[in-house]
Amino acid sequence: MRLYAGSFKNKFRSNRKPKPAPPQVKPQTTITEEDKKLIEQKYKENIAITDTASYLEKINMEILNDEFEPFLCLFDSEEIKKEDLVGFDPPYGLVPRDKYELWKLCGHVCDPQHPMSSQSLTTRIFTQRLFGDKDKVTRDEFNHTIEYKMRFYTPGYGDIFYMDKIRCWRGWLLVRDCQEGPEDIPNYTSIYPVARQPNEVTLSKVIRSLNSEVNRQGVHPALLDMFWNFFTSDKEILTRHTVTYKLNWVIDRLKNLLDMEGIHPDAFYKIFFEPAKKALLNFDKEAFAREQERRLDFIKLHDKLISENAALRKRNRILKAVYNSEMRNLYKIPIPKCYVRYERRRLAGYYNLLAEMHARQQRRRELPKELRKINVGSQTKKEKKPREKKASRRNKRLGRG
Numbered sequence: 001m002r003l004y005a006g007s008f009k010n011k012f013r014s015n016r017k018p019k020p021a022p023p024q025v026k027p028q029t030t031i032t033e034e035d036k037k038l039i040e041q042k043y044k045e046n047i048a049i050t051d052t053a054s055y056l057e058k059i060n061m062e063i064l065n066d067e068f069e070p071f072l073c074l075f076d077s078e079e080i081k082k083e084d085l086v087g088f089d090p091p092y093g094l095v096p097r098d099k100y101e102l103w104k105l106c107g108h109v110c111d112p113q114h115p116m117s118s119q120s121l122t123t124r125i126f127t128q129r130l131f132g133d134k135d136k137v138t139r140d141e142f143n144h145t146i147e148y149k150m151r152f153y154t155p156g157y158g159d160i161f162y163m164d165k166i167r168c169w170r171g172w173l174l175v176r177d178c179q180e181g182p183e184d185i186p187n188y189t190s191i192y193p194v195a196r197q198p199n200e201v202t203l204s205k206v207i208r209s210l211n212s213e214v215n216r217q218g219v220h221p222a223l224l225d226m227f228w229n230f231f232t233s234d235k236e237i238l239t240r241h242t243v244t245y246k247l248n249w250v251i252d253r254l255k256n257l258l259d260m261e262g263i264h265p266d267a268f269y270k271i272f273f274e275p276a277k278k279a280l281l282n283f284d285k286e287a288f289a290r291e292q293e294r295r296l297d298f299i300k301l302h303d304k305l306i307s308e309n310a311a312l313r314k315r316n317r318i319l320k321a322v323y324n325s326e327m328r329n330l331y332k333i334p335i336p337k338c339y340v341r342y343e344r345r346r347l348a349g350y351y352n353l354l355a356e357m358h359a360r361q362q363r364r365r366e367l368p369k370e371l372r373k374i375n376v377g378s379q380t381k382k383e384k385k386p387r388e389k390k391a392s393r394r395n396k397r398l399g400r401g
Helices: 002-014 033-050 053-067 097-109 123-131 139-149 162-175 203-217 221-231 240-252 265-281 285-330 337-366 369-378 393-398
Strands: 136-138 179-181 200-202 237-239
Touching: 097 139, 097 162, 097 203, 097 221, 097 265, 123 136, 123 139, 123 240, 136 139, 139 221, 162 203, 200 203, 221 240, 221 265, 237 240
Parallel strands: 179 200
Antiparallel strands: 136 237
């Protein structure tokens, strides 16, 4: 009966329909008018930022930085052959002249990152390299410092000069019939060097060698004059305050700068390309050659005057010595014989002492070694007996002595 009752009960329950689940009530969100205005305001602010040309340029720069992380993915994108090269010196006819000269100036004046590249042009480092501990410099010092004391290092980043430096690197390899080889392992450069072919050169060596070659070329004089005129209209003196103010004025107006970044290579190109192009176009090579010849003649004349002054000083010294000797002979008084005898007697004892010392030295040298030792042993000093210790007065009084 229990089994039947139980089975009947289960059968009866299975015929029932399941109850529908209660409807789920979704939470209702209410947006007030203030929230709508706030969302609309943030939307407009974001759109105002993202729709600007500077933001799009920054996005493109970030995309290029991600793509060019090895910074040589475009190295083989251009077909450059040895027949395309012009000459044996950079830029091998692969870069326009005005752009190449501006690239060299940028590599000289930007902050160096030895030994490979240079970064942006910052105010503090540039003024320190240019002025040192001085407050002002002349035009000759300005040109000499930039061209000779500030070494050239390839601009390390930027889009405008990017392919130009790659073309120069490839030209350097093609001129020497070389090809790029793998870099050394940093920890085992000297112990386990990487095996290479005879014509394989690492990219780091190519960069350093090209930096040295471009540094020996110097900076174009027209660009030096353009860079001087950018800072001041004075033709003789440039002060530290003027350079600092001018560079800070330019940096404050640049957009999308990183922290502690100065005038980056792309901005340097945009600022100075038109003035540089105009300066190179108006450069008078013949007038510059005449000015250099005039300066060389001035230096030769200066050296000649110094040498002639040295000869004149020597001649005057000889004439003065002859004049003094003539005057001494003119007023010379003969020494009396009594004074001569007095001098002889005074110096006789001194001369006799020297003669005796010399004779002793000679006799000692002539003695054999055994006799020398005997003489040295006989001249030993006698040892002194130790002095007896006496009691003090206080100990005597106390009976201790």
